[in-house]
Amino acid sequence: MKIYEELKARGLIAQVTDEEVIRDLVNEGKATFYIGFDPTADSLHVGHFMALCLMKRLQMAGNKPIALIGGGTAMIGDPSGRTDMRQMMTPETIQHNCDCFKEQMSRFIDFSEGKALMVNNADWLMDLNYVDVLREVGAHFSVNRMLTAECYKQRMEKGLSFLEFNYMIMQSYDFYALYQKYGCNLQFGGDDQWSNMLGGTELIRRKLGKDASAMTITLLLNSEGKKMGKTQSGAVWLDPKKTSPFEFYQYWRNVADADVLKCIRMLTFLPLEEIDKMDAWEGSQLNQAKEILAFELTKLVHGEEEATKAQESARALFSAGNAANMPTAELDSADFTDGKIDILTVLVKSGLVPSKSEARRAVQQGGVAMDGEKVEDIKAEYAAEVFAGEGRVLRRGKKNFRKVMMK
16 A cells, blocks of 8 residues: 555645646655644644654655744734734744754654754745735735634634734745745645645745645544543643653543544554554453553653553553652642641642643542542541652542652
8 A cells, every 4th residue: 555545544644736647656666745843832742753653654654754843923923713912922932942842853854964954934934025025925825715724713713913814824825935946846734734835825826827735634533523632631741841751641541432543543654454453343352452552652752661651651650650750749848737737739830730720629539649548538638747758649530640759
């Protein structure tokens, strides 16, 4: 099976400009393609994960990836999927985030000589002359057509700033610049980027009289139609300092039964024949599938050693309560009043709940345990020495754990 057919079989392809052209490009290793990543944080997250895996698959098939870091577009902010305007970032913050992205992407993509490129659109966007852009680029965009784009339509009621309105033009210009500079003939992106991507192909056609292609990747949604990669405490990050390998493993270990095989097919590099056999799995076999998913993805992001440690720790946790590789939360003396701390504060400090009201509900519903013993009193208090040494294992629900200890 060639790479395009494999992408289809894995359910990764959403929309394409010309299927025959794109199939030939990627199957013959003739695609120089790009995916853009706006550095809005200092780490990539699960939302970027599918794009990184796609770049890896296509590079393995002989195609050349360009990882475009949006140092310029991040100055504006993508309105797609948002109900309000993004917080404006300083150039220094954007540069720091770009540096963090480069390091993380290198785990997925081979950036050695001639194999792939990493470029920053600030290199061309920041030097553009406003009047030149209006004359040379803006003349090729219809405002009426832009307003029909999904990324703009959902913002019109609350108010779309002129700043954000320019995002489509900037992203389209990226494709135009990459086509000229590096012969980039194909753009990939999330399905919510389709309008912006078509803007780029159209700009290349109008300005250069050339054809370029675009393909969107299926958004990673759970069985309820919600984007995956979010927990109660926030995004699932690829940076181990923000989301530990154990937490990352646990996120995938805890996916719903209805989502596990889809995730294995879309995100892992296991052979399709092997995955197809899992389609008949049910009951306890789905727990085995979740372990496979969690291990494979943790190995991709954090390496095999960390994946093995996370898996062993998770298994031990359910059987014997071993907390060796569990994520840790630290308390200091300022967290205690008269030498004691209440269970609601411990839950919030541990990161297992976002607020005391959520902590109260968890205790009242019988979902909290300390070292395996259910906590039934919302006013339960603990002395500092309880958390000394190896600390205590705090559990919320069936699958969320923290080792809580003193600094």
